[in-house]
Amino acid sequence: MARVYVEGYGCSANMAHEEAMKGALIKRGHELSSLGNAEYAVINTCIVKAATESQMKKRIRELSGKKLIIAGCMPKAQEGVVRSLAPNASLLGSFSSFFIADAVSRMEKGECVSLMDRQAVYPEEKLRTNKFINVCEISHGCVDSCSYCATKLAKGHLKSFPSLKITKDVNDSLKSGCKEIWLASQDNACFGQDSGESLASLVDSVCSINGDFRVRVGMMTPSGVIKNIDGMLEMFNNKKVYKFLHVPVQSGSNRILSEMKRMYTREEFVSMVMEFRKKYPEINVWTDVITGYPGETDEDFEETLDVLKAISADYAHVSRFSPMKGTLASRLVQLDSGESRERSRIATRLCEALTFEQNSKSVGEKSRVLVTERGREENQLMGKNESYKQVVFEGPQELMGAFCNVRITEAGLSHLKAELI
Numbered sequence: 242m243a244r245v246y247v248e249g250y251g252c253s254a255n256m257a258h259e260e261a262m263k264g265a266l267i268k269r270g271h272e273l274s275s276l277g278n279a280e281y282a283v284i285n286t287c288i289v290k291a292a293t294e295s296q297m298k299k300r301i302r303e304l305s306g307k308k309l310i311i312a313g314c315m316p317k318a319q320e321g322v323v324r325s326l327a328p329n330a331s332l333l334g335s336f337s338s339f340f341i342a343d344a345v346s347r348m349e350k351g352e353c354v355s356l357m358d359r360q361a362v363y364p365e366e367k368l369r370t371n372k373f374i375n376v377c378e379i380s381h382g383c384v385d386s387c388s389y390c391a392t393k394l395a396k397g398h399l400k401s402f403p404s405l406k407i408t409k410d411v412n413d414s415l416k417s418g419c420k421e422i423w424l425a426s427q428d429n430a431c432f433g434q435d436s437g438e439s440l441a442s443l444v445d446s447v448c449s450i451n452g453d454f455r456v457r458v459g460m461m462t463p464s465g466v467i468k469n470i471d472g473m474l475e476m477f478n479n480k481k482v483y484k485f486l487h488v489p490v491q492s493g494s495n496r497i498l499s500e501m502k503r504m505y506t507r508e509e510f511v512s513m514v515m516e517f518r519k520k521y522p523e524i525n526v527w528t529d530v531i532t533g534y535p536g537e538t539d540e541d542f543e544e545t546l547d548v549l550k551a552i553s554a555d556y557a558h559v560s561r562f563s564p565m566k567g568t569l570a571s572r573l574v575q576l577d578s579g580e581s582r583e584r585s586r587i588a589t590r591l592c593e594a595l596t597f598e599q600n601s602k603s604v605g606e607k608s609r610v611l612v613t614e615r616g617r618e619e620n621q622l623m624g625k626n627e628s629y630k631q632v633v634f635e636g637p638q639e640l641m642g643a644f645c646n647v648r649i650t651e652a653g654l655s656h657l658k659a660e661l662i
């Protein structure tokens with residue numbers, strides 16, 4: 242039995258990995274422990290952009306005093322970098338994190354393990370970060386090859402997990418008290434393209450399980466939604482599905498979108514979002530934009546700002562372009578960093594104004610909130626309304642994990658304030 246410390250970074254899919262790794266370690270009789278007491282340290286890495294990559298490198302150096310296991314996206318996408326940083330560490334490719342218990346057992350015998358290409362299996366055990374939320378990774382990888390994306394180097398081509406396994410996991414988790422289901426992956430829209438299943442049929446089978454719970458459909462590439470717009474629109478019609486649409490546009494310029502190898506135009510993107518807004522006026526639209534992509538002109542950037550305004554983005558994550566090792570875009574002539582920093586600042590300011598404008602529309606409305614977290618202050622609760630907007634209000638702790646009715650009293654940038662009714 243080993244004492245193991247696990248630390249994770251990145252997207253919901255990576256979070257699902259971390260929960261699965263912890264579950265697998267406990268099942269094998271290992272003990273999860275604080276860093277100070279641990280013999281082994283596991284870091285579940287993310288390399289979505291350069292700033293995160295530098296943070297990973299720093300953390301790997303800091304943890305190298307322990308028997309180290311490096312998992313997540315970095316080992317597969319940047320093996321050479323990782324080996325030079327931590328020559329004695331054991332490496333788990335993104336698929337292989339579920340074999341963490343084997344890795345620890347072999348390290349206990351003095352081996353340095355490298356598991357890069359094991360076939361992904363749907364995790365049997367999970368140790369949830371939040372006991373009310375079941376994060377289900379429904380597939381690995383995707384069907385696109387965006388020019389800037391390092392995740393593709395780690396996760397590769399699409400591998401969907403069987404709907405039956407996912408639905409059984411959801412059913413079991415509801416029986417053990419979960420109330421919120423996250424369907425997570427690099428791109429939910431392409432789920433089942435490799436197995437003859439579809440996201441709409443998966444959501445249908447999950448929602449047909451009896452019980453009062455909600456389902457969050459995670460990030461989807463716009464091209465995948467556009468290709469199957471009728472099915473996607475219908476999928477959100479189920480009362481259990483949060484009216485939440487996360488579709489990263491990345492740029493508003495058709496020239497830059499084509500350079501990025503994103504398979505849609507600005508016009509197609511805007512019209513797709515507006516179809517959702519027409520059918521679900523309460524829908525909460527999230528997107529992502531990259532500023533400073535190589536070759537981006539002032540006009541291209543203006544077009545990105547125009548798209549954000551055209552869809553009235555409820556939230557947009559702005560990131561400055563960073564050339565990730567091994568990607569096509571890293572070989573292009575880079576923009577002046579001052580220029581891209583300034584564009585990122587302008588875009589962020591616009592996004593905050595749009596978020597506040599959108600959130601202000603909810604003031605005075607009644608909402609049914611699912612409470613999943615305690616707030617920072619005493620007697621403060623946090624949860625999500627029907628549109629997956631964060632709502633904060635005062636209430637008794639007994640409401641944790643329950644649905645309750647509130648009236649929205651105030652709008653903020655990161656959440657709505659409310660009172661119980």
Ligand code: SF4
Pocket residue numbers: 382383384385386387390391392393427428462
């Ligand atoms: S869709 Fe594009 S950005 Fe998303 S994981 Fe795939 S290659 Fe990367």
